[in-house]
Amino acid sequence: MGDIERPPRLGDWICPEHGTVTPYTGGVVAACPECLEPALHTVHNARGDQVYRMPAPDYCGGPDRHPLTAGRVLIGWKPCRCQGGGGHTTWSCRACPSVLMWPPHDLAGPPTGGGWRL
Ligand SMILES: [Zn+2]
Ligand SMILES: [Zn+2]
Ligand SMILES: [Zn+2]
Numbered sequence: 784m785g786d787i788e789r790p791p792r793l794g795d796w797i798c799p800e801h802g803t804v805t806p807y808t809g810g811v812v813a814a815c816p817e818c819l820e821p822a823l824h825t826v827h828n829a830r831g832d833q834v835y836r837m838p839a840p841d842y843c844g845g846p847d848r849h850p851l852t853a854g855r856v857l858i859g860w861k862p863c864r865c866q867g868g869g870g871h872t873t874w875s876c877r878a879c880p881s882v883l884m885w886p887p888h889d890l891a892g893p894p895t896g897g898g899w900r901l
Pocket of ligand 3: 863864865870871887888889
């Protein structure tokens with residue numbers, strides 16, 4: 784946690800705020816266990832450069848569970864104040880209306896006035 788001094792290595796999970804983390808995996812994507820923001824995965828791209836990849840859920844939340852591989856998912860952002868500022872990363876399936884989000888929307892949080900629906 785917070786081990787920012789060490790450069791990330793291949794396979795590490797990174798939180799922009801908390802550095803290298805052991806991700807929480809109980810949600811739709813690997814996430815920082817402290818702030819629950821999606822954790823970036825340190826991988827090699829096609830040219831062998833070390834890059835940080837935004838995680839995506841394996842399958843959509845619809846009844847057909849479409850695989851959310853590259854090109855089949857739209858990554859978005861839903862501003863929301865339920866987490867005390869910030870919002871939710873969203874993954875929209877292109878084959879059905881399913882939208883997954885993370886962190887979970889806190890229904891007990893302050894009203895956002897944004898018309899957010901689960
Ligand atoms: Zn974090
Ligand atoms: Zn789908
Ligand atoms: Zn929310």
